[in-house]
Amino acid sequence: MLPYLAQGANSSLEDGAVLGRLLKYVTSRNKIMPALEMYQKLRKARGEAIAKEALGQRDSFHLPDGPLQERRDAVFLAGFGKEPSPHFPSRWTCPSVQPWLYGYDAVAEADNAYQSQPF
16 A cells, blocks of 8 residues: 555554454354455455555656646645645545545444345
8 A cells, every 4th residue: 555645554453443343243163254255345445445546646746847737736726725625636635535534434334244244
């Protein structure tokens, strides 16, 4: 995971929370593999989405001098002191990314997944 969203350590905490919660539902040996498969499905999707956002952040932060960089800088300047608009170049403050990134509830996701597909 690239460091542009500072999510590496946080993702590992989410991983542990999801795995621990799913293991709560394991009542016999034959339920271990379905629990791990559910864990992988849940975490892979979120991990890939975080990585995609981090790549976008990297690309936005490291534009070479030129028209794209000037356009990005103009967006930053126009938004200075204001509420950022959706798809703001800085994903940390982007109102479409921030709630998804920082409002994630790992325990609720694991519980909802188990309740919709008990193993």
